Amino acid sequence: MPRWRRSRSPSRAALAVAALALAVTAPRRAHAQACCAGGAVVTPARLAPHEDVALGLQVRARTNQGSFDASGRYVAAAGVEQVFEQDVAASVRVTRSAQVGALVPLVQTHRGAAGVDDWGGGVGDVALTARYDLLLAAEALDWPGVALLAASDLPTGKPADEPSPDHPLAADATGAGTYDVTLGLSLEKARGHLFAGVNGWWTHRFARAVAAGGGPAVRESFSARWSLLAVASYVFENEAAVGLYGSALDEGPATIDGARDDSTRLRLTTFGAAGVLPIRDLWRVQGSAFVDVPLASFGRNEPAGLGLTASLVRVWL
Amino acid sequence: MLSLLLALDVAARAATPAPSLSDIALRADGGRALVLEPFVRAQRLTAVVFFSATCPCFAAHRARLAALARDLDARGVRFVVVDSERHAAGEAAAGAASGLPIWRDDGARLARRLDARQATETFVFDATGALRYHGGLDGDRTHLTSAATPRLRDALTGLLAGKAPSFASAKTLGCVLRLR
Numbered sequence: 001m002p003r004w005r006r007s008r009s010p011s012r013a014a015l016a017v018a019a020l021a022l023a024v025t026a027p028r029r030a031h032a033q034a035c036c037a038g039g040a041v042v043t044p045a046r047l048a049p050h051e052d053v054a055l056g057l058q059v060r061a062r063t064n065q066g067s068f069d070a071s072g073r074y075v076a077a078a079g080v081e082q083v084f085e086q087d088v089a090a091s092v093r094v095t096r097s098a099q100v101g102a103l104v105p106l107v108q109t110h111r112g113a114a115g116v117d118d119w120g121g122g123v124g125d126v127a128l129t130a131r132y133d134l135l136l137a138a139e140a141l142d143w144p145g146v147a148l149l150a151a152s153d154l155p156t157g158k159p160a161d162e163p164s165p166d167h168p169l170a171a172d173a174t175g176a177g178t179y180d181v182t183l184g185l186s187l188e189k190a191r192g193h194l195f196a197g198v199n200g201w202w203t204h205r206f207a208r209a210v211a212a213g214g215g216p217a218v219r220e221s222f223s224a225r226w227s228l229l230a231v232a233s234y235v236f237e238n239e240a241a242v243g244l245y246g247s248a249l250d251e252g253p254a255t256i257d258g259a260r261d262d263s264t265r266l267r268l269t270t271f272g273a274a275g276v277l278p279i280r281d282l283w284r285v286q287g288s289a290f291v292d293v294p295l296a297s298f299g300r301n302e303p304a305g306l307g308l309t310a311s312l313v314r315v316w317l
Numbered sequence: 318m319l320s321l322l323l324a325l326d327v328a329a330r331a332a333t334p335a336p337s338l339s340d341i342a343l344r345a346d347g348g349r350a351l352v353l354e355p356f357v358r359a360q361r362l363t364a365v366v367f368f369s370a371t372c373p374c375f376a377a378h379r380a381r382l383a384a385l386a387r388d389l390d391a392r393g394v395r396f397v398v399v400d401s402e403r404h405a406a407g408e409a410a411a412g413a414a415s416g417l418p419i420w421r422d423d424g425a426r427l428a429r430r431l432d433a434r435q436a437t438e439t440f441v442f443d444a445t446g447a448l449r450y451h452g453g454l455d456g457d458r459t460h461l462t463s464a465a466t467p468r469l470r471d472a473l474t475g476l477l478a479g480k481a482p483s484f485a486s487a488k489t490l491g492c493v494l495r496l497r
Contacts (some may be wrong), residue, residue, distance in 0.1 A: 050458065140403075143497060192371075282458045
């Protein structure tokens, strides 16, 4: 599920990469540079080298058809869970090589189970991102483009453990309840019409106090989270692009009041297809379809589902 | 985070060499050579335009560039279209830019000397070898419009009229040059 920020899924972060070997010969006529359009396939608000500012809206609809338990076993859902999200994202070029961004999500959730129907929503966790391109994907014939990534989520949303009598299924939960910081590395390669990329992230989530169910508060600290996003795309003459991507996240056990709890590990694996269509250099529309792999060991303690995204982005050159 | 990004960029720009055309020789198909510095000093103004065979921005501007060269030729303005890119085996390097010859910059020496990064990026030198304009061709990228600001044309006509400032720069809307 292409995202503009890093959060629960690695594809929520800034970008793509590639160390994939692309044995292709570039066409002899002028064609769209895959460097410029390929990166927008999964991250529509990412600025191409010639762009200074981007402002976008993204809508995202997701239905969770099951979930993974602590052992990694997939269990089909007895009830229903649907999440609809609207994001406002902006990116600004700070220098020729650096760009920063922010994303403000508005989340609505519908959950139903055992005769209870719960609707809720609100502002989610605001995400801040930064990217510094050391070498652009199209800048070198043999070497991949390399970029440093950084991100942070701010706990502006409402965590699921916060008491809410009106929402028995916590449908008003919109955030993780803690700050986090992420560092990442992006490798990308563009050759002819083809673009491929791999991003890797390390995330530290800060410890937080949790008082579930109104009981005494416990202190929860988190293991490092590792995330990976791989994407391959084909860029057409008009700089439209289509691609496939896969993402995975893995987080070790949390510590509850100093005691390690192995049942809290997180894992999720997602695959999807995405496309982006530029409109006269100043606009682009992007869309994707994604599915979390509903197979044992491809997830832990995460809901699994499928969904669609659509984005409209205005850029300034 | 922001300060770190700025520091990285300042460090990168600190290594940018001062523009100089000495010892730069370009070559064209058939073995013709162009030693740039004496050529520049023999013209009233010289516009060095960087080219990429795979850049849709350059392709979109071929006709405009050729028209500009035709319009200003009689007033002593010469255009030197330069291909500095490193090419993959079997990849066609050039062709012609709508009538303008394309000169090979082996080893990207000129691009590195000028710190050129993008196709359509243009450097205008006067007869003393001084850089008078650095930037793009106009305000369009791949979709040409009649409302685009004709940046290079304005700079050249201003320089010819003696009205332009001693140096001007404008943003380039081109493609990343593959120099490595």
